[in-house]
Amino acid sequence: MVDWLVNILQNYPELAVFLSIGIGFLVGPWKVMGFSLGTVTATLLAAVVIGQAQIDIDSAVKSTFFIMFIFAVGYGVGPQFIRGLKADGAREVLFALSVLALCLVIPIIAAKVAGLELGYAAGLYAGSQTISAAIGVATDQIGQLGLSAEQAKTYANQIPIAYAVTYIYGTIGSAIILAKIGPRLIGVDLVAACKEYEAKLGGTTSVETGDGIVSAYRAIEARAFEIPEGSDLLGQPVKNLMPGIRIYAERLRRDGKIIEVDDNTVLQVGDIVMFSGRRADLVGLLETNLTEADAPDLLSIPSEKLDVLITSKEVHNKTLEELSKLSIARGIYVSKLMRNMQDLPLLPGTVVHRGDIVTIQGSKRHVEAAIAQIGYADRPVDTTDLAFVGWGIFIGGIIGTLSVIMGGFPISLSTTGGALLAGLVLGWLRTVHPTFGRIPGPALWLMNTLGLNVFIAVIGITAGPGFVAGLQQAGIALLLWGIVATSLPMIFAVYVGHYVFKFHPAILFGACAGARTTTAALGMIQEAAQSRIPALGYGMPYAIGNTLLTIFGMVVVLILS
Template identity: 55%
Template sequence: MFEWFTATLQKYPEIALFLSLAIGYFVGKFTYKGLGLGAVTSTLLAAVVIGQLGIVISPNVKSVFFLMFLFAVGYGVGPQFVRGIASDGLPQAAFAVVVCIYCLAVPVIIAMLAGYDVGSAAGLYAGTQTISASMGLATDAINRLGMPADQTATTLNAMPIAYAVTYIFGTAGSAVILALIGPRLLGIDLAAACKDYETRHSAAAELGGAGSAWHRFELRAYRIKPDGPVVGLTASQAEALVPNARVFIERFRRNGTIQEATAETTLQAGDIVALVGPRDVLVDVLGREAEEINDPELLNVPAEGVDVYVTSKELDGKQLSEIAKLPLARGIFLRKIVRGATAAVIPILPNTTIHRGDILTLVGRSKDIAAATTNIGYADRATDVADVAFIGAAITLGALIGSLVLNIAGVPLTLSTAGGALIAGLVFGWLRSVHPTFGRIPSSTVWFMNSVGLNIFIAVVGISAGPGFVAGLKELGISLFLWGVLATTIPLILAMYTGRYLFKFDPAILFGACAGARTTTAALGMITDSAKSQVPALGYTVTYAIGNTLLTIWGMVIVMLVA
C-alpha cells in the first residue's frame, strides 16, 4: 500500500501539493493562547515530510502562484502605502523604514558571524522576521548568481530549512516581546496608557452590533406635547437641543399620515416623530420628558448598514468631529472603521482622522445612506464576482516591467517578475481606492490569492527541499535556532526604543507601530489583548504597509549583500 501511495504521488505530483495544503491548513488552525504554527509553517513542514518521497514538481507552478500572491499583497496595502509616504503619515512611515533596516541589518550580520551561506541567510531572515514572501524574491536572486546548478540547488534547499527552524520563535517570540516584555522594559503600563489615550480623546466603549441583542443606536416614536419645547422648531433645530449626542428625526405622523422628515421640517403639537439616536439618550433623556408611542408603521423605516469605501478628497485627512457637522452626516451613524490590508479596526474617536482607502460601516435610513455614499465614496457591497480581466492585465504589466534588466557598470539590476507584480499591486490597489469603478476583487478572492497563493509556493519549496532537509537540520538545528532568537529579538528591542525616544510615539500606539513595521499580526492581537483596547491598532496600518513592502524586497537585497 505504501509503495503504491509513493508511486502515485511521484507520478501525480499535484496530489502531493494538495495533500500538503490539506495538512498545513488543518494543523495550522490549532493555537494555544493565541499562538500557533500557522498555515505557512505547517504547510512547509508537511511538504518537507512529503518531499522525502522524492517528488518532482515543476518550478513554474510556484512562480505562477507567487506572482498571484505578491499582486494580492500589493493590491491590499496600496492605498495605505501611498498615504504612508505622504506628509500626514511621514513619522510612522519613516519609523517603519528604520525598523525595516534593523530587520535586514541584524540577520545579515548574524549570518556573516555564523558563516552561513546565502540560502541559509535568506531563510534565517525570512523566518526571524516572519516574512515568508521574501523567499520568492530571494529565490529569484539566487538563481541569478550564476552558480553551478548543483550549488544553486543546495543553496535553495538550505533556505526553507533555516526558515522552518527560525519561524516559530519569530512568530511567538515577537508577540511575547512586544506585548509582555516591551512594556516592562520601557516602564509602560499598556492598559493604563490606552485608557488615558481614550480619555484624552473622549473615547467610548463600542458595544453591540451584529450578533448582539443590544444595539448602540435605536429608533423610537414620541408624541410632541402641546407645550413641548420643540413645537414650531425645524427638525434640525429640535435635534440641536441635545448638543452632546447625535439624534435625528427620520419621519413623522401628522393627522394620521406618515411623512418623511427633512432638516427643514417644522414640528407641530400632536406630531408623532420617529427619532433615532444613541439608546442611552433616547431612554434616559427623552424618555423622562416625552411620551413614547408604540407605532410599528411609523417605525418601519427602510434602513440599512453598508460598507462605504472612502474616495473623497474633501474628507481625506478630516477628523470625525469635523465630518459630523457636515450636511452629509445627518441621519448617519458610524458603526466601524476598517483600515489597511489586515482590516485593522480603528477606534471611533472625535479626533480620529479619515483617509481615502478606509472602509466605513454606516447605518441609517436608506435614503440618507445613499446620499452620504455619493459624497463619501463608493458603496462596497458584497459580491462574488472578481474583475479577472483586471487581475490578469495588471499582473502581466507588472511582470513585463519587472522582467526588464538594466545594466549599470556591468551589474544587472532588475525588479524580477515577482517584484514587478508587487509594484503593480501597489499601484493598481491605490488607483482602485481613488477610482473604485474598476478592479473589484472580493475579499474572499484576495484572501485566496494571498493565503493559498503563498502556501502553494511554500509547498513546492518544501517538497523540492524535502530530501536534503533532515541532513541540514541535524547540521544547523540548535545553533541556527539560537541565532534566530537573536535575529528576532534585537530588531524589536531597537524598534521599541527608537519609537519611544527618537520618534516620541504615544505609548498607546508605540507597540502597534512596532508590530506593523515587522508585519506581525499575531503580535498585534496579543498587544490589543494585553492593552484591553483597540487603540494600538492606530499605529499598525501605515507601518504595516511600508514594512510589508520593504521586508519582502529585502529578500532580494539580503542575497546581494551576503553573496
C-alpha cells in the first residue's frame, strides 16, 4: 500500500502538493493549550514528510503560485500603505519603521553570532518574524547571487528547515510577549486602559460586548406611530426633531397616501409615521408619548445591507460621530467596519479611512444615496477582473526583472517584488477608481491562501530529503537563536512605542502586532484586553510591515552573502 502511494505521488507530483495542503489545513487549526501550528506551518511539515518519497516538482509551479500570493498581499494592504507614504498617520509609520528595523537587524546579528549558513539565516529571519512571504523573496535572491546550481539549491533547501524550527515560537512567543508580558513591562492594566480609551472615543464601558460592537450602533428596527394633536413633533422639519438622537422619520401615510419623508418634511396631526432607530430609543422616546399603529403597508419598505468600499475624500479621516451628523447618514446604520481584514470597534470616535470596508443598512433609497457619496458598493459577485490581475502581475514582474549591479551582485526587485509593488499600487488605485480591478474578498482570500500554501508545499516537498539531516545539524542553535530573534524586537517595540512615540497602551500592543504582521498576537491581545480597541493600532503598521518584512527577505540575503 505504501509503495503504491509513493509510486502515485512520484508519477503525479501535483497530487503530493494537494495532499500536503489537505493535511496542513486539517491539522493546522488543532489547538493545544490555546495555540495551534497554523495552516502554513502544518502544510510545510506535511510536505516535508511527503517529500521523503523523493518527488520531483517543476520549480515553475512554486514561482507561479508565489507570485499570485504576493500580488494578493500587495492588493490587500495597498490603500493603507500608500496612505502611509503620504504622511497621513506619520507617527504610526515611523513607529512601524523603527520596529521593522529591529526585526531586520536582530535576526541578522543572531545569524552572524551563531555562524549560520546563508539559507539557515534567511529561514531564521522568516520564521522568527513569522513572514512566510520572505521565503520566496530570499530564495529568488539566492538564485541571483551567481552561485553554482548545487550551492544555490543547498541554501534554498536550508530556508524551510530554519523557518519550521523558528516559526512556532515566532507566533506563540510574540503573542505571549505582547498580550501577557508587555503590559507588565510598562506597568499598565490593559483592560482598564482599553475601557479608558473607549470612553475617550465616546463609548461606554458597559456595552462593549463579546462581538466588540457598541450598542449605539446596534438593535436597529422600524416601527409606525400615529402623531396626535399637541405632539412636540408637530410644526417643524423632521431634521430638527430629537437632535443628537439617531431616530429618523422614513415615510408616512397621510390621507391614505404614502409619502417618502425628507429632511424638510413637516409632520401633521393624524400622520402615521414610520420611524427607524435603536429599539431602546424608539421605546423610550416614542412609545411612551405616541400610539403605535398597525401599518404593514407603511413598514413594507425595501431595505438593504451592503458592504461599501470607502473611496470618498470627504469621508476619509472623519469619525463615525462626525459622519452621523452629515445628511448622507440619514436613515443609515453602521453594523461593521473593517480595515486590513480586521474588525474595528464601532465607537463614536473611531476614524474611517479610504480603503476601509463599512457595512451599512437602512432603506434602499437611503443606502443607495449614501453609497453614491461615500464609495463603491461591494456587492456579492462571483467574478474577478482577471485581465486586471494578469496584466498587473505581468507588468509588475517585468519591472521586477530590471536590475543594477552593486558590489558585484545584480540587485533587483525580482518578479515577486515587482508583483508586490504592482499589487500595492493597483490596490490603492482601486480605492480611487473602483470601477475596475475588482477582486471579491473570497477570491482575494483564495489567491492569498492557496498561492502561499501551494508554494510552501512545493518548498517542503523539495527540501524533504535533506530536512532531517539539516535539522540535526543546526536544530538547537536555530531554536535558541530564533527565540532571541523573536523576543528582543517585540520587547524593544513595547518600550519604544510607550516611551518614545507615546502611544496609548490600549492601541500600543495592536500597533506592535501590526508591525510584525502577527494576527494571532492581535487576537490574543484583544482577548486579554476584553475589547477590540487594540485593532485601532493594527492597520497602518500592518500595511507597512507586510510590505517591508517581505522585502527584507532579500535584504537579509544580500547582507549575509
